[in-house]
Amino acid sequence: MKHPDEPVYWYRILMTVWVVILVMQWVSFTEPIWFQQTTDIVAWTLIVIAIIDLLPLHVVWRNIAKLISIILICRMMLIRYGIYMPYGELYPDQIWQIFTEFVPYIWFALGAWLLFELIFRLLRTHRTVLLFLAADLIAFAILDSFSPYRLWKNVAWTVFAGLGWLVCLHLRNYQLSYPYGWLKLRKHPFKIISNILLLFAGILFIGTSVPPVAPILTDPYTAWKGRSGGQVGSVEAQTAISSAVKEKDQSRQEAVTSGYSRDDTELGGGFEFSYDPVMSIESSLPSYWRGETRRIYTGNGWADFDKENRDYEVLRGLNDTIALTEKQTGNMEMRQVEQIITMDSEEVYPVLFGGYFMTEITLLDERRQGRPKLSWAREEAELRWGGGFRDDQPDYPVKYKVTSRIPVIPLEKLRSASYEQLYSAAIDEQYLQVPSFLTQRVKDLAAEITATADTPFKKMELLQEYLRTSFQYTNNPNVSLRKSKDFVDSFLFEVKEGYCDYFSTAMVMMARSQGIPARWVKGYGPGIQADPEDLRARPGNTAYQVKNSDAHSWAELYFGEYGWIPFEATPGFMAPLLYEGEKEEEIAPDELNQEEILPEETEDMTPSFMTVHYKKIRYISLGILLVMLCWLLFKYRQRIYYGLLRWRLGRPLTYGDKMVYATLRTVKKWQRQGFERKEHETVREIFEQISAKQPELSVTLEHLLQKYEGALYSPESATEDDWLSVQQLCDSLSRIGHRKEQSKGVELKN
Missing domain, CATH: 1.20.5 (Single alpha-helices involved in coiled-coils or other helix-helix interfaces)
Incomplete structure (x- = not known):
C-alpha cells in the first residue's frame, strides 16, 4: 500500500533515515549535559516516531500513534530509572500522573517530535537542505572550538547523512521529472549504487578516523579579542572559555603519567606509570603516607577541598617539634612511629605526608630560613603546607620528621560489634553524603553484597572482598564503555575495570549507602625497601623509596569508638595494617605493594x-x-537474483520469465567450461554443441530445451510445476559442470 501523503515512498524511507542520523548527532551531544533518562527518552522518541511515520496510515492515525508512543516511552524510561512508580487505577490515577510526574521529561519528547515534523515539512528542496546542513556544521564547529567537547565524529556523520539526503533528493526529482529515464536508470543499479557507497564510505572513514591533534592556532574570536585588548564577553565568560579550552587541550594529550593528583573533580582517565622518585622515608613500620581527604562526592569525582569546611589550626615557625592536636582516634592500642621524610623531587605539594595518625611535626631543613606556615585539620588528619620560606628558596621542605601513632586493630571486637553499639552517638552527616543522582542499582548492589553479614564491619569486609575479586585492575580502563553519568555506577555496571580511584570511590559510596560513615583518602603507598646504606637509615629503621608510581587512593571507614580504619578495595594492594596478636615482623613490606611491582605487571600484562x-x-x-x-x-542467491531481476524489469516475474532466465544462467555457466556461444547462436545450437561432446547429457538438455522454448514462445502456458522441473534440470547440469571444472583443474596441476 502506497504511503498516503508521499508519492515516492522509497525517498520517504531514506529521508527518514538521514534525518534520524542528523538529529541523533545532537542527541549524542546532550549526553554529558542532560540526565541520562532525558537523553534516552529523546532518542527513543525519535526512533519510534520515525518508524510510525513510515506506516501506511492516514496522517491522523499516525499522529495518534506517535502521541501514545511518546507517553509509553516516558513511562517505561522513568520507571526504569526509578523516577516514577505507577500507583492506583489506570483511570483516572495513572492518567493524571502523566500530567504531573512526567514533567519536564515529556516536554523534551514532544519537542523532539515537533522538530522531526518541522524538518519533514520545511526541508523539501536542495536549497533548504543545504541551509540546514550548513547551520548544523557551523554549530558543531563553534561548539568544538569554544567548548571542551570533541565533535569531529558528529561532523563526519552529519556530512555523510547530508550527502545521502542530497543524493536521494536529486534522484527523487529525476524520477518525478523523467519517469522513462528513471526506468532506464534502474536497469544499471549496481554501477550507481557502488559509486555512491564508495564515496560515502570514504568520507565516513576519514571523518571518524581523524586523530586527536592539539590546536595549532588560537580560536579566531578569542585571538581577535585578545589582540584588540577587549574581553571575551565578560570576565566570567572569558574564564569559562579559557577553562574549557585548557580542559580540551589536556584531554587531547596522549600521555598522562601517574603521580599525586592535584585535581580529583574528574576521575577515570587512563595514565602511564612514572617511576620518577618522590621521597625517601625512614620508618620502623611501613604505612600508607596520607596526604588529603575528601568527603563531597560529585558524581564525576570529589569536590575540591575549598568546597569543604575545614577547622584549621595554623602552625608557624616549626623550629622545634610542634604537637598536632588530634581528634578522637579510636579506642584502640597505638604504636608510636617516627618517620623521617627526605624529598627527592622539586615538586611542591599542597600537604606534608606521614603515617596515620600524625601527632608531631618537625622541619629538618636547615638550609632554609623564614617563617613557614602549616595548617593542621585535626578532624581530617590533614597537614596542609602554606609556604613561607624565603623567595630564593624552593617553596617546599626538603626534609622533615613526622611522629605518628599507628593503630592496632582489634579485629574480633570490631567484627562482633553491632550497629547500635558502634553508632549509639550521633553520626557526622558529612561522611554519610549520598547524592540523589547516585543510582538505585548501586545501592541495591551494596545491599545484596552485604546481606549475609550481621555487623557493620563484616558487611564492609564483604564489600571490600567483592570489589577486589569482581573487577580487574588496569591503568587504562576502556572509558568508551561508560554510558552512565555517575562515575561509580559506570564503573560497577559498564566499565568494570579501573585503578585505585575507581575502587576506593566505589568503596566509599557503597559503604555510605549502607549507613557506614566513609571518606576518600589520597597519598602514596609504602614504596619499596631501599638500600639502608644509600639512605643512611638509622638503626632499627627501614628505608622506603617512594616513586610517582606509588601514588594511591583508598577508603577510610568510621566505626564509632574504634575511629577511622583504612579499607583497601583495589586488587593487588594490601593496606599495611597492624592487628591484635600480630608481631611487627609479620608485616612484609615487600609484599604490600605496591605500585612498584604491580605497575610493571599491569603495564606489560593487564592493559595490553x-x-x-x-x-x-x-x-x-x-x-x-x-x-x-x-x-x-x-x-539465498537465487532469490536475490530474481528479486534484483524483478526490480530491474519493473514488474513481477512470471513462471515463464523465471524458466527463461534460469536456462540462460545455465548456458553462461557452460560457457565458462569452454563452450563458446556466438551472438547469432540460439540456445538450441549451444545445447547441440554440448550434446556432441557429452552425449550422456543429451536427454537432460533436450528436456530443458523443450521447457525453455515453451516458456519463451508461450509464457502464459508455463506453470509452477514447469518452473520446478526447470530448476531441477538446471541444478543437475550445474553440478555436472562444476565436477567437470574441478577435474579439469586437477589435470592441469598434474
Whole structure:
C-alpha cells in the first residue's frame, strides 16, 4: 500500500533515515549535559516516531500513534530509572500522573517530535537542505572550538547523512521529472549504487578516523579579542572559555603519567606509570603516607577541598617539634612511629605526608630560613603546607620528621560489634553524603553484597572482598564503555575495570549507602625497601623509596569508638595494617605493594591483555558476521537474483520469465567450461554443441530445451510445476559442470 501523503515512498524511507542520523548527532551531544533518562527518552522518541511515520496510515492515525508512543516511552524510561512508580487505577490515577510526574521529561519528547515534523515539512528542496546542513556544521564547529567537547565524529556523520539526503533528493526529482529515464536508470543499479557507497564510505572513514591533534592556532574570536585588548564577553565568560579550552587541550594529550593528583573533580582517565622518585622515608613500620581527604562526592569525582569546611589550626615557625592536636582516634592500642621524610623531587605539594595518625611535626631543613606556615585539620588528619620560606628558596621542605601513632586493630571486637553499639552517638552527616543522582542499582548492589553479614564491619569486609575479586585492575580502563553519568555506577555496571580511584570511590559510596560513615583518602603507598646504606637509615629503621608510581587512593571507614580504619578495595594492594596478636615482623613490606611491582605487571600484562582482548572480540565478531552474511548470500542467491531481476524489469516475474532466465544462467555457466556461444547462436545450437561432446547429457538438455522454448514462445502456458522441473534440470547440469571444472583443474596441476 502506497504511503498516503508521499508519492515516492522509497525517498520517504531514506529521508527518514538521514534525518534520524542528523538529529541523533545532537542527541549524542546532550549526553554529558542532560540526565541520562532525558537523553534516552529523546532518542527513543525519535526512533519510534520515525518508524510510525513510515506506516501506511492516514496522517491522523499516525499522529495518534506517535502521541501514545511518546507517553509509553516516558513511562517505561522513568520507571526504569526509578523516577516514577505507577500507583492506583489506570483511570483516572495513572492518567493524571502523566500530567504531573512526567514533567519536564515529556516536554523534551514532544519537542523532539515537533522538530522531526518541522524538518519533514520545511526541508523539501536542495536549497533548504543545504541551509540546514550548513547551520548544523557551523554549530558543531563553534561548539568544538569554544567548548571542551570533541565533535569531529558528529561532523563526519552529519556530512555523510547530508550527502545521502542530497543524493536521494536529486534522484527523487529525476524520477518525478523523467519517469522513462528513471526506468532506464534502474536497469544499471549496481554501477550507481557502488559509486555512491564508495564515496560515502570514504568520507565516513576519514571523518571518524581523524586523530586527536592539539590546536595549532588560537580560536579566531578569542585571538581577535585578545589582540584588540577587549574581553571575551565578560570576565566570567572569558574564564569559562579559557577553562574549557585548557580542559580540551589536556584531554587531547596522549600521555598522562601517574603521580599525586592535584585535581580529583574528574576521575577515570587512563595514565602511564612514572617511576620518577618522590621521597625517601625512614620508618620502623611501613604505612600508607596520607596526604588529603575528601568527603563531597560529585558524581564525576570529589569536590575540591575549598568546597569543604575545614577547622584549621595554623602552625608557624616549626623550629622545634610542634604537637598536632588530634581528634578522637579510636579506642584502640597505638604504636608510636617516627618517620623521617627526605624529598627527592622539586615538586611542591599542597600537604606534608606521614603515617596515620600524625601527632608531631618537625622541619629538618636547615638550609632554609623564614617563617613557614602549616595548617593542621585535626578532624581530617590533614597537614596542609602554606609556604613561607624565603623567595630564593624552593617553596617546599626538603626534609622533615613526622611522629605518628599507628593503630592496632582489634579485629574480633570490631567484627562482633553491632550497629547500635558502634553508632549509639550521633553520626557526622558529612561522611554519610549520598547524592540523589547516585543510582538505585548501586545501592541495591551494596545491599545484596552485604546481606549475609550481621555487623557493620563484616558487611564492609564483604564489600571490600567483592570489589577486589569482581573487577580487574588496569591503568587504562576502556572509558568508551561508560554510558552512565555517575562515575561509580559506570564503573560497577559498564566499565568494570579501573585503578585505585575507581575502587576506593566505589568503596566509599557503597559503604555510605549502607549507613557506614566513609571518606576518600589520597597519598602514596609504602614504596619499596631501599638500600639502608644509600639512605643512611638509622638503626632499627627501614628505608622506603617512594616513586610517582606509588601514588594511591583508598577508603577510610568510621566505626564509632574504634575511629577511622583504612579499607583497601583495589586488587593487588594490601593496606599495611597492624592487628591484635600480630608481631611487627609479620608485616612484609615487600609484599604490600605496591605500585612498584604491580605497575610493571599491569603495564606489560593487564592493559595490553585487556586491549588485545577487546580487539580480538571485535575482530572475531566482525568475522562471524561476515561469514554469516556470505552464507546467507550464497544460500539465498537465487532469490536475490530474481528479486534484483524483478526490480530491474519493473514488474513481477512470471513462471515463464523465471524458466527463461534460469536456462540462460545455465548456458553462461557452460560457457565458462569452454563452450563458446556466438551472438547469432540460439540456445538450441549451444545445447547441440554440448550434446556432441557429452552425449550422456543429451536427454537432460533436450528436456530443458523443450521447457525453455515453451516458456519463451508461450509464457502464459508455463506453470509452477514447469518452473520446478526447470530448476531441477538446471541444478543437475550445474553440478555436472562444476565436477567437470574441478577435474579439469586437477589435470592441469598434474
